[in-house]
Amino acid sequence: MTLEELMRRAGLWRAGEAPLEGGLSTGFSVLDAILPGGGWPRLGLIEILTSQPGIGALRLILPALAALSRLPRWLIWVAPPHRPYAPALQAAGIDLTHVLLIDRTEASGPTAGCVPRAPPATLSTCWSWRRAAEGEFWAFEQALRFPECGAALWWPAHLEALALRRLQLACEAGGSLGILFRPVECANQASPAALRLSVQPIVATPEVQVRVLKCRGSLRARECRLFL
Amino acid sequence: MNSVENNTSLQALIAPLKPVVRLHSRSAPALCVQPAASRLWLAIHLPRFTLDMATRGNTEPQACVLVDGQGTRQRVTLVNAEAARLGIRIGMPLGAAHALGEVLPFMRVPAAEQQALAQLCAWAYQFTPMVVPVAPDALVMEVRGSLALFGGLAGLLARLRRELRQLGFNALAFGSAPTPIAAIWLARARHSTPVETLAALPAALSQVPIDVLNLTPKLQQDFCGIGVRTLGDCLRLPRESLARRFAPALLLELDRALGRQPDPRPAFKLPQVFSSRIDLLWEIHHVQALNIAMERLLSELAGILRAQVASVRGLRWRLYHADGSSSDYPLTLVEPSADALHLLRLSREHFLRRSLASPVRGICLEAADFEHRPANPSGDLFAGRQGSQGGTETWPRFVERLRARLGGKALQQLTAFPDHRPERAGDTQTFDGTRVQRAAASGPESSPRWRERPLWLTRQPLPLPECDGRPNLDGPLHLDGERERIHSGWWDGGEVARDYFIAHNQHGTRLWVFRELASPRGWYLHGIFE
Numbered sequence: 001m002t003l004e005e006l007m008r009r010a011g012l013w014r015a016g017e018a019p020l021e022g023g024l025s026t027g028f029s030v031l032d033a034i035l036p037g038g039g040w041p042r043l044g045l046i047e048i049l050t051s052q053p054g055i056g057a058l059r060l061i062l063p064a065l066a067a068l069s070r071l072p073r074w075l076i077w078v079a080p081p082h083r084p085y086a087p088a089l090q091a092a093g094i095d096l097t098h099v100l101l102i103d104r105t106e107a108s109g110p111t112a113g114c115v116p117r118a119p120p121a122t123l124s125t126c127w128s129w130r131r132a133a134e135g136e137f138w139a140f141e142q143a144l145r146f147p148e149c150g151a152a153l154w155w156p157a158h159l160e161a162l163a164l165r166r167l168q169l170a171c172e173a174g175g176s177l178g179i180l181f182r183p184v185e186c187a188n189q190a191s192p193a194a195l196r197l198s199v200q201p202i203v204a205t206p207e208v209q210v211r212v213l214k215c216r217g218s219l220r221a222r223e224c225r226l227f228l
Numbered sequence: 229m230n231s232v233e234n235n236t237s238l239q240a241l242i243a244p245l246k247p248v249v250r251l252h253s254r255s256a257p258a259l260c261v262q263p264a265a266s267r268l269w270l271a272i273h274l275p276r277f278t279l280d281m282a283t284r285g286n287t288e289p290q291a292c293v294l295v296d297g298q299g300t301r302q303r304v305t306l307v308n309a310e311a312a313r314l315g316i317r318i319g320m321p322l323g324a325a326h327a328l329g330e331v332l333p334f335m336r337v338p339a340a341e342q343q344a345l346a347q348l349c350a351w352a353y354q355f356t357p358m359v360v361p362v363a364p365d366a367l368v369m370e371v372r373g374s375l376a377l378f379g380g381l382a383g384l385l386a387r388l389r390r391e392l393r394q395l396g397f398n399a400l401a402f403g404s405a406p407t408p409i410a411a412i413w414l415a416r417a418r419h420s421t422p423v424e425t426l427a428a429l430p431a432a433l434s435q436v437p438i439d440v441l442n443l444t445p446k447l448q449q450d451f452c453g454i455g456v457r458t459l460g461d462c463l464r465l466p467r468e469s470l471a472r473r474f475a476p477a478l479l480l481e482l483d484r485a486l487g488r489q490p491d492p493r494p495a496f497k498l499p500q501v502f503s504s505r506i507d508l509l510w511e512i513h514h515v516q517a518l519n520i521a522m523e524r525l526l527s528e529l530a531g532i533l534r535a536q537v538a539s540v541r542g543l544r545w546r547l548y549h550a551d552g553s554s555s556d557y558p559l560t561l562v563e564p565s566a567d568a569l570h571l572l573r574l575s576r577e578h579f580l581r582r583s584l585a586s587p588v589r590g591i592c593l594e595a596a597d598f599e600h601r602p603a604n605p606s607g608d609l610f611a612g613r614q615g616s617q618g619g620t621e622t623w624p625r626f627v628e629r630l631r632a633r634l635g636g637k638a639l640q641q642l643t644a645f646p647d648h649r650p651e652r653a654g655d656t657q658t659f660d661g662t663r664v665q666r667a668a669a670s671g672p673e674s675s676p677r678w679r680e681r682p683l684w685l686t687r688q689p690l691p692l693p694e695c696d697g698r699p700n701l702d703g704p705l706h707l708d709g710e711r712e713r714i715h716s717g718w719w720d721g722g723e724v725a726r727d728y729f730i731a732h733n734q735h736g737t738r739l740w741v742f743r744e745l746a747s748p749r750g751w752y753l754h755g756i757f758e
Contacts, residue, residue, distance in 0.1 A: 054737045054756040058683055082684035085755065086644040086654030091681065101640040101656060102630065135634050146626045201736040228758070 024177075027063020030224045031210060035195075036217025040064050043175050044194030045168045049184045049213070053081070055201045056208050056228040057181050065151060066093035068177075073150025076100045076143040079136050081155050098150075102139045137163065144170035144178045151177040161190055168192045187213060268372040268404055268424065270381075271411035272352070272388065276399040277365035279308045281344050282334050284396025285506035285521030285591065291331040292509075295322050302333070309398075332509060338364070340505075347504050349496045351395070351528055353535035355384065359496045360408060366415060368408045381422055394527045405429060408493060409485040413459070416440040426487045433485065434460025441481075447474060498536060502529050502595040511550045511587035515579045518547075518591055522575055523568075525593040530568035538598035539564035545575065548590035555585065559632060562660075563624035564599045570625065577633040627659070648716040649724045650754060654685060679712060680730070682740040682755030689752035692741065699741050699751035705731040707741075715745065730757070 023039030025032055032038050040046060040061070048057045069075050075098060077084060086096055136154070143152035144167060159180075171178045171194075184198055196213040202225065211223040274280065279292050291314050294306035302322040314329040325331050341364055349361045355378070358370035371384060378384040385402055392400055403414030404422040410429055414420075417436040423429055436459045438451055450473075456462050462470070463482065471479045483489040506521040522545075533539055541564050545557040559578050565571060630639060639659040647653050692699040699705050712728040725745040732738045740755030 052735045052737055054684070054739075054758055055735065056758050059758045062683075080684075082686050082756065083654070083656060084642060085650075085682055085685040086642040088654070088681040088683045089642065090644050092683075096642050096644060099642050100659060101642065102634065102638055103640060104634060104638045135638075139630060139634060139638075142626070142630065146621060148623060148626075203736070206736070 024064050024067065026060070027067075028060075028226055030226060031060075034212065034219060034221045034224055036215055036219060040177065041194045041216065043177060044171045044216075045164065045178045045180060045192070047180045047182060047186075047191060047193045047196040047213075049182050049187050049196065049198040051184045051198075051200050055199060056226075057199050059228040060197075060199060060210070060226070061151075061179060062089075062092045062094070064177075066095075068150030069095040069098045071150060072098045073176075074098050074100055074143075074146070074148050076102060076146075076149055076152040078102045078140045078143065078152060078154040079104075080153070102136075102143070104135070140178070141167060141170045144176050145174040146176070147174055149174060149176045151179055153179045153181070155181045157183065159186075161192070165192045168194070266372060267370055267406055268375070268381075268422075269368050269406065269408045269411040270371045270384070271362070271366055271368040271403045271405075271408070271415035272392070273366040273401040273403070273412070273415035274392075274397050274399060275365065275401060276306060276308055277345070277397070278336060278341060279306055279334065280397045280399065281341070282507060283308065283509060284524055285508045285518075286510075287517065287520050290509055291316070291329060293322070293325055293331055293333055295333045295335060341365075344504070346496075346499065347502075347528065347532075348395075350499055350502075350535065351531035353496070353498060354531050355388070355535075357495070358493075360493045361496060362412055366412055368411050370408075371404075391527070391531065394524065395531075396524045405432070407485055407487050407491060409481060409491065413440040413485065429486055430460075430463065434458060434463065436460075438462055441478070443478075447478075450474065500596070500598060502532055502540075502598075503592065504528055505548075505590060505592040507548075507590040508588065511589055513584060513587050515582070515584060518579070518588065519576070521591050522593075523572060525591070526568045526571050526575070529571070529593060529595055530566060533566035533598065536598060536600065538600050539566040540595045541597055541599060542595070543571065543575070544594040545579075546592040546594065547584070547588045548592070549585070550587040550589050553586070557582075560636070561624075562628050562631075563622075574628055574632045577629055580633065648714050649722065650681075650685060650714070650728075651724075652717075652722070654681075680757075682738075682757045684756040684758065686754055686756075689742070689754045692751040692753050694751050699731065699743075699753075701739070701753060702733045702735070705733055705739065705741065707731050708738075713745075714742075726752075728754070 023032075023035060023037030024042055025039040026035065046061075048060065050057045065075055070093070072095060075094070077099065080101070080103065084099070084101070089099070090096060136156070140152055140154045143149050159182075167178050167180075170176075180193070184200075187196075187198060191214070193214065195215045198211045198213055200209045200211070201207075202209050207225045207227050209223060210226055212219055278294050283290060283292050289310045291311035292308050293304045293311050293316060295302045296305045297303050300321075300323070304316060304318055304320045304322060304325050307316050307318060311325070311329075311331055314331065316325045316328055316331065322333055325333075345361045345363065345365070345367065349359045349367050352359045352367060352369055356369045356371050356374045359367060360369070361367050371381070375381060375384065378387055381404065388402070389400060401415045401418050402420055403411045403416070404424075405411040405414055406423070406426050406429065410423070410433060413433065413436055414423065417440050419432065419436060421432075423432045437457060438448070438459060438461075440459075443451070451457075451462070456465070459482075467479060470482075480489060484491040504525050506525060508521065512518060529540075529543075540561070542558060542560040545559065546554050547557070548554045557578060559574060561574075627639065637658055640656040641659045643655050643657050645652055645655065692701055692705075694700065695704055698707070707729045709730055713726070714728060715725045717723045726742040727745065728740060728742045730738060731741045738757035739753060740757065741751055741753050744750050744752070
């Protein structure tokens with residue numbers, strides 16, 4: 001196959017080509033300003049890599065999730081590390097009637113009282129980057145393929161490149177956003193995701209540094225500082 | 229019950245319309261009520277019914293025979309295609325059949341046969357409201373009124389043939405005649421040319437061998453003795469002597485077959501539950517091997533549902549294990565469905581997440597509580613079809629598939645409730661899927677004005693070690709701002725008495741921690757702000 005033939009293939013994406021449609025506003029003007037299309041891509045995988053759990057990765061996409069839930073499109077959370085807290089999500093503008101949790105560990109019913117357990121040594125241990133349980137990948141992929149799903153969120157520790165590719169295709173088939181929260185160690189792994197970001201806290205400030213590792217389209221800057 | 233009435237009233241509605249349609253045809257039509265003579269009965273004879281019942285859950289061809297008799301006098305009474313290929317013939321001793329090849333013998337179970345035939349009649353009800361079972365291996369139905377819908381007799385036969393194959397019945401013989409008995413005889417004699425009028429009936433029947441009468445061996449011998457081999461020979465005998473020398477019942481049957489005597493048949497009563505079972509020839513260890521049996525049972529159920537314009541809210545699969553035990557797998561649907569393909573997809577997901585505890589010898593499908601309304605009440609004629617092709621999936625189907633695979637409790641919804649206790653203010657509840665619960669999520673205006681709340685709540689408060697009066701997690705935590713005291717719930721047993729603080733660790737992660745007011749005043753982690 002000659003280079004010209006290759007260039008004519010529809011499935012080929014060239015770096016520097018702007019995405020066709022405008023992006024979904026992130027809710028942070030600084031971040032909108034650097035992302036191609038002026039916001040999150042409308043569909044595809046977004047990988048958010050963090051060095052520490054709980055430093056704002058979820059808050060980064062919260063405005064976009066709120067906008068999606070009011071369209072209304074479904075927000076499907078697959079096996080979140082902790083229970084998403086309804087009052088805080090509501091305060092952020094998310095329509096709870098369009099939030100679905102897929103979790104086999106969460107027991108229903110109020111869990112009152114404190115259960116004495118061995119204290120967690122670090123936050124990372126109580127923030128379980130656990131191995132994906134059976135059925136989680138399947139559920140995440142099904143959610144992405146479901147046309148009424150706006151965004152599906154998942155916290156897997158380890159994923160094969162092939163699995164990522166499958167998820168990216170599922171996003172394109174369902175027209176949905178797949179948001180993966182992963183540890184920063186995964187940055188070295190090749191990924192077909194539409195957008196990869198890393199989020200790191202800046203010492204002694206309440207701000208975080210957002211660095212774009214990969215995106216479709218041209219960037220105006222590689223990183224920015226955000227107050228989440 | 230209900231649907232029987234519905235169907236007959238539907239017939240009454242359709243009947244007056246017929247003359248209008250026929251006005252366009254040239255020949256002068258019979259305008260008024262259909263006379264009995266213009267009925268057309270279609271008989272379906274399943275010559276290998278018992279064997280097909282026994283082998284239809286099987287994926288590979290296997291020679292099977294039906295045997296009758298005791299001990300060494302066991303004789304083959306029915307063979308399937310594979311057994312016939314080995315050279316096994318009806319009437320052979322079982323020992324001789326075994327000598328010809330590997331063959332599985334079966335015995336008749338009349339009760340099971342009867343139930344299966346009734347099930348098949350219920351399935352055939354989708355083609356006409358007048359279905360009559362004819363034990364042991366045939367059914368007959370009045371189809372004159374249904375011909376236009378199914379594209380004439382040829383169209384109806386093609387469809388029956390195709391759908392009966394799906395159910396696992398490959399050996400089929402059809403016969404059609406103006407009387408039910410004649411139709412059965414023609415089917416048994418494999419006389420497939422339809423006989424449309426009473427006048428043509430004697431000629432068509434005259435060539436049919438008397439074997440189709442299912443006579444007793446004694447009578448058969450008597451007929452043989454006087455040289456009567458076909459129904460034609462039988463009809464030529466004087467009526468009085470036929471009644472005297474043989475059986476009076478036989479004369480009545482012949483008269484009914486020729487339409488000389490009325491032959492009223494009680495209409496088949498539709499069962500309101502479905503239960504059908506397939507026994508497997510071998511023990512099965514993998515779920516995948518159950519696929520074909522599941523497909524057959526579901527298409528049977530779908531036919532019955534179509535017949536009754538009904539849908540089901542749930543199914544129950546029962547697996548019969550080799551050790552005699554059985555296990556049940558109930559499957560509940562979010563939305564009533566009558567779509568075999570959708571139910572099959574769901575059932576596959578349902579079984580996929582389990583491995584078989586012990587080898588399986590049989591599978592049974594049960595369904596009750598038929599809902600007598602179309603499965604797609606939204607009125608969109610094509611919505612269901614699109615869904616079944618996997619084009620656009622509807623929300624209930626999506627939820628059903630997830631539930632079938634992951635279990636009913638895996639799907640949850642978030643609920644916000646105006647309560648001061650953090651666990652109650654934001655809880656999860658199992659998502660039943662039937663509809664989005666508006667009440668569960670009240671607007672923020674109805675909840676008390678809270679201070680900032682974390683995005684994550686730990687499923688249970690996690691105890692933190694204390695060091696110098698401060699909680700520790702990745703080193704000592706810094707408490708920011710003022711404490712928030714939550715003391716509530718003493719009235720309902722879920723008492724909470726805590727001082728909440730916002731804390732941050734050395735990496736800047738903000739945490740929601742509390743200290744119990746009661747002794748021993750332990751520190752706990754309860755939320756993460758992000």
